[in-house]
Amino acid sequence: MRDRIYISSPDMSYEGYEMAYIKEAFDTNWIAPLGMNVDGFELELAKKVGISSAVALSAGTAAIHMALRAVNVEEGDIVFCQDLTFSATVNPIIYQHATPVFIDSDHKTWNMCPEALEKAFEQYTPKAVIVVHLYGLSADLDKIMAICKKHNVPLIEDAAESLGSKYKGRYTGTLGDYGIYSFNGNKIITTSGGGMLVSNDEERIAKVRFWATQSRDQARHYQHSELGFNYRMSNIVAGIGRGQLKVLERRITKKRYINAYYENAFHDMEDISMMPINPWDEPNYWLSCITVQGKVKPMDIMEALEEKNIECRPIWKPMHMQPFFEKYHYVGDGVSKEIYESGVCLPSDSKMTDKALFTVVNTIKELWC
Numbered sequence: 001m002r003d004r005i006y007i008s009s010p011d012m013s014y015e016g017y018e019m020a021y022i023k024e025a026f027d028t029n030w031i032a033p034l035g036m037n038v039d040g041f042e043l044e045l046a047k048k049v050g051i052s053s054a055v056a057l058s059a060g061t062a063a064i065h066m067a068l069r070a071v072n073v074e075e076g077d078i079v080f081c082q083d084l085t086f087s088a089t090v091n092p093i094i095y096q097h098a099t100p101v102f103i104d105s106d107h108k109t110w111n112m113c114p115e116a117l118e119k120a121f122e123q124y125t126p127k128a129v130i131v132v133h134l135y136g137l138s139a140d141l142d143k144i145m146a147i148c149k150k151h152n153v154p155l156i157e158d159a160a161e162s163l164g165s166k167y168k169g170r171y172t173g174t175l176g177d178y179g180i181y182s183f184n185g186n187k188i189i190t191t192s193g194g195g196m197l198v199s200n201d202e203e204r205i206a207k208v209r210f211w212a213t214q215s216r217d218q219a220r221h222y223q224h225s226e227l228g229f230n231y232r233m234s235n236i237v238a239g240i241g242r243g244q245l246k247v248l249e250r251r252i253t254k255k256r257y258i259n260a261y262y263e264n265a266f267h268d269m270e271d272i273s274m275m276p277i278n279p280w281d282e283p284n285y286w287l288s289c290i291t292v293q294g295k296v297k298p299m300d301i302m303e304a305l306e307e308k309n310i311e312c313r314p315i316w317k318p319m320h321m322q323p324f325f326e327k328y329h330y331v332g333d334g335v336s337k338e339i340y341e342s343g344v345c346l347p348s349d350s351k352m353t354d355k356a357l358f359t360v361v362n363t364i365k366e367l368w369c
């Protein structure tokens, strides 16, 4: 059988940068915990995105959890959270025994709708807002930040999918009060698993580093005056991250190419629209997504591609439609549902050849014949 074509799979540098850092960690016996790859990865990522401090953690989910604690979200608090996203955005709200209120998206960005956010503020007083930059597309940050400022509520950017994307020239994840990145296996760069929390509030990042390292007080004996978490990234994993960071721009270039290929191929198809890219946006094109209308349904596309051993997925199913989360309030007009029901994530793997892209496009176009 032909090799499977993936949506987005791990892609290590051909130079072997990752392995060199891992080898260095082995040679110096800095396997765990922490060590110079962790410090190096934090500094290099912070420098890349232009922020003062970063803490490497075991997952993007852990980074969101720590961001919520950094802004003092606790039991009984309300947190506004983008409705159209992966469940990892909202789970940490529940870990904190707080209550999410889901905010709809708009068609213009696929991300949090500023009008829906305003409306939610008329009904609730949240402790924090979590906005997401889905598929590497940035949210309408100026508007969202202005609303948060007006109400004096901190903004957390879930930039798990948008490392390297810029909003008006600045990296997503660095504009709000806190930003998080993920290095899970399918993300634009991966450490096999891991995350990063970034902020210009160095004091709070130091505090997170303390919490995430089991909240060990300065003492010879093991002493704890606060609840701790075992959330730090290992020195081996961080070595992979340092190597991957060197090829981030190369990955973006390839993913931009993939998106342009699809855009060009579907240009003459009235029923297919590419995901929205706004004038302020310089996306990382993590995934190329489309919406379809007319006789061909997203399921037809997914089935046709799967038949050729090509991976293909729907858009994230909105949180307010999830069995576990449907009990929470949702503010919106059903836009996230519309995007979910009409959308498809196309294979966007950085190892894809032109031949593979041609096969994907042809398989889809045949459905209209």
Ligand SMILES: *Cc1c(COP(=O)(O)O)cnc(C)c1O
Pocket: 059, 060, 061, 062, 085, 086, 088, 089, 132, 158, 160, 161, 181, 182, 183, 184, 193, 194, 195
């Ligand atoms: C992947 C992802 C996360 C979680 O990151 P992990 O590193 O897998 O914990 C959070 N939010 C979004 C939008 C994601 O896509």
